[in-house]
Amino acid sequence: MxxxxxxxxxxxxxxxxxxxxxxxxxxxxxxxxxxxxxxxxxxxxxxxxxxxxxxxxxxxxxxxxxxxxxxxxxxxxxxxxxxxxxxxxxxxxxxxxxxxxxxxxxxxxxxxxxxxxxxxxxxxxxxxxxxxxxxxxxxxxxxxxxxxxxxxxxxxxxxxxxxxxxxxxxxxxxxxxxxxxxxxxxxxxxxxxxxxxxxxxxxxxxxxxxxxxxxxxxxxxxxxxxxxxxxxxxxxxxxxxxxxxxxxxxxxKLMPTQFHYEAPWINLSLHQSGTSVAIGSADGKVTIVGTRTGNIIATLDVLGATGKNNIPEEEQSIEGIAWCDTMSVLAVGLVANVICLFDTGSWRVRRTLDVGDSITKIEFVPNSAVLVSSSMDGILRRWDVRNGDLLWKGTGHSSGIxxxxxxxxxxxxxxxxxxxxxxxxx
CATH class of the missing domain: 2.130.10.10 (YVTN repeat-like/Quinoprotein amine dehydrogenase)
Known part of the structure; x- marks a missing residue:
């Protein structure tokens, strides 16, 4: 043992x-x-x-x-x-x-x-x-x-x-x-x-x-x-x-040397099949790992995918990860006010969604292409990830959700x- x-x-x-x-x-x-x-x-x-x-x-x-x-x-x-x-x-x-x-x-x-x-x-x-x-x-x-x-x-x-x-x-x-x-x-x-x-x-x-x-x-x-x-x-x-x-x-057991970089892992999201997991770091990276053998499938540079330059260190953290169960999409939310949508076939970014403030959580509505996000501006948002449209806002909070x-x-x-x-x- x-x-x-x-x-x-x-x-x-x-x-x-x-x-x-x-x-x-x-x-x-x-x-x-x-x-x-x-x-x-x-x-x-x-x-x-x-x-x-x-x-x-x-x-x-x-x-x-x-x-x-x-x-x-x-x-x-x-x-x-x-x-x-x-x-x-x-x-x-x-x-x-x-x-x-x-x-x-x-x-x-x-x-x-x-x-x-x-x-x-x-x-x-x-x-x-x-x-x-x-x-x-x-x-x-x-x-x-x-x-x-x-x-x-x-x-x-x-x-x-x-x-x-x-x-x-x-x-x-x-x-x-x-x-x-x-x-x-x-x-x-x-x-x-x-x-x-x-x-x-x-x-x-x-x-x-x-x-x-x-x-x-x-x-x-x-x-x-x-x-x-x-x-x-x-x-x-x-x-x-x-x-x-x-x-x-x-x-x-996977160590930082196997990822070719050392970064604090802070959250994860298991794919619906259970065969892979997306793991997010405090410095804007997401690694996809096969759960059965621990093989590293892909590493995503989320900071680069945002198109933003010089993101401060305190805004680089991955605060939300969500898999869509109706499309080949992985959503990743950053403190830096942006959600990146990655194609899980090519692992390339499809589009980005600009949010008013730091992301705190993202989650897909089951059996749909609708993504829900919360942020520190006190607003809930529902997005259609097929086209990036903002479908709805939930308001009423006077501080962060x-x-x-x-x-x-x-x-x-x-x-x-x-x-x-x-x-x-x-």
């Missing part, structure tokens, strides 16, 4: 139950000691002459085309995720707190407060089966909540703390396991609902910045308990490692913002 400590998987039965649907009448869960909610634009009965700041707020409200908002957070929102079956969102932020709430109501309803973190809640979400919420924080804690009453209620289930800071959480799509990374370079794989450590992975020398479970390529009829499980992790030390789970052995989640086949978008408000667009 190389770099890992392993345990076997223990299965715990969980009661099967359907989740709430859009037509469900949900009970609001009020926070004790908190005042009643008011709309963001309320003036609390003041009749003073409006000052310059009031005029700015009024202008923002007038351009707000969202359908609902959630404003329980008192600090920036870093995590936003939606349930796979029910109209539920989970958010978490710099106030060390998470919330589960409904996004289909004109006034979202709070279902649960996820407390217990002592530092910013930055990663996690609903498990693929929808029965649990997992949250990870800068306090190093990973906490688990379970759905009750068909998703009307969420109860605290269990917690672990293995590291100083959790950097990411990734769920296996079909098995009840998840992985998380740490700022010390380690990665950990756990089962749920019983939080049992399957293996601990040591192979990176600095922060483990992202990870994803990779399909094994086995036939679909392979029994779950016989399926191979592989996890791919990246680090800002420039290394890429494929792990076999739960043995903890390395399938392969830090991320978003697509729901209802892309017809609903839920945001996370720097101002601590989540908006719902339909």
């Amino acid at each position: 190389e770099g890992g400590e392993a345990n076997s998987v223990t299965e715990i039965p969980v009661e099967e139950e359907e989740f709430i649907d859009v037509d469900s009448a949900l009970q609001v869960v009020e926070d004790e000691g908190e005042e009643e909610d008011h709309p963001m634009s309320d003036d609390d009965g003041q009749e003073d002459e409006p000052d310059e700041e009031d005029e700015i707020v009024q202008e923002i409200d007038m351009s707000n085309n969202s359908s609902a908002y959630f404003d329980k957070h008192s600090d920036s929102i870093f995590l936003v995720n939606v349930h796979s079956q029910a109209p539920l969102a989970v958010t978490g932020g710099g106030d060390d707190t998470g919330y589960v709430w409904t996004y289909h109501n004109e006034t979202p309803q709070l279902l649960a407060t996820l407390s217990g973190h002592t530092d910013s809640l930055v990663t996690g979400g609903f498990t693929p089966n929808g029965k649990f919420v997992v949250t990870g924080g800068m306090d190093g804690r990973v906490r688990l909540w379970r759905a009750r009453a068909k998703g009307h209620e969420w109860e605290f289930w269990d917690s672990i703390q293995e590291v100083e800071e959790v950097t990411w959480i990734s769920f296996h799509p079909t098995q009840t396991i998840f992985a998380f990374g740490s700022n010390d370079g380690s990665a950990w794989v756990y089962s749920y609902p019983k939080l049992e450590n399957l293996c601990t992975l040591y192979g990176h020398t600095t922060s483990c910045t992202a990870g994803v479970f990779v399909p094994s390529g086995q036939p679909e009829e392979t029994p779950v308990d016989e399926q191979e499980i592989n996890l791919l992790t990246i680090s800002d030390d420039g290394s890429v490692i494929s792990w076999s789970i739960p043995s903890g052995e390395q399938n392969y 830090l991320g978003f989640a697509l729901a209802d086949h892309g017809n609903t978008i839920v945001t996370a913002s720097d101002e601590g408000v989540s908006l719902v667009y339909r």
Whole structure:
């Protein structure tokens, strides 16, 4: 075994139950000691002459085309995720707190407060089966909540703390396991609902910045308990490692010398087939790697593709990567206000999309050529990548959008913002 400590998987039965649907009448869960909610634009009965700041707020409200908002957070929102079956969102932020709430109501309803973190809640979400919420924080804690009453209620289930800071959480799509990374370079794989450590992975020398479970390529009829499980992790030390789970052995490890440059890897995006992954760096490069063998397929000079000269170092970071599932297109978003669309056949840039401010996330609407982007100007944008047309803008935020989640086949978008408000667009 190389770099890992392993345990076997223990299965715990969980009661099967359907989740709430859009037509469900949900009970609001009020926070004790908190005042009643008011709309963001309320003036609390003041009749003073409006000052310059009031005029700015009024202008923002007038351009707000969202359908609902959630404003329980008192600090920036870093995590936003939606349930796979029910109209539920989970958010978490710099106030060390998470919330589960409904996004289909004109006034979202709070279902649960996820407390217990002592530092910013930055990663996690609903498990693929929808029965649990997992949250990870800068306090190093990973906490688990379970759905009750068909998703009307969420109860605290269990917690672990293995590291100083959790950097990411990734769920296996079909098995009840998840992985998380740490700022010390380690990665950990756990089962749920019983939080049992399957293996601990040591192979990176600095922060483990992202990870994803990779399909094994086995036939679909392979029994779950016989399926191979592989996890791919990246680090800002420039290394890429494929792990076999739960043995903890390395399938392969790629070092900066094999990429012919050394750059911090900061994010990744797995192709729908699972056979390749696009990995983005802090200095404007994207490398395409074959997940099975670790072969380097292509290296993309995104900075050169922008056509911009002398991009400052702080604007070179790759902040978003997305594969289109209906066209041979890979979209790459830069801090430098631009999205580059690459042809995945030739790896040449097709066109660039100019955005008003730094990109924070991009994602394709499933089964379409529509790309959604968020940026620090507080605007969501929907693009048609076939011709580069801007189809729609989502406005209403007064500061940067830090991320978003697509729901209802892309017809609903839920945001996370720097101002601590989540908006719902339909």
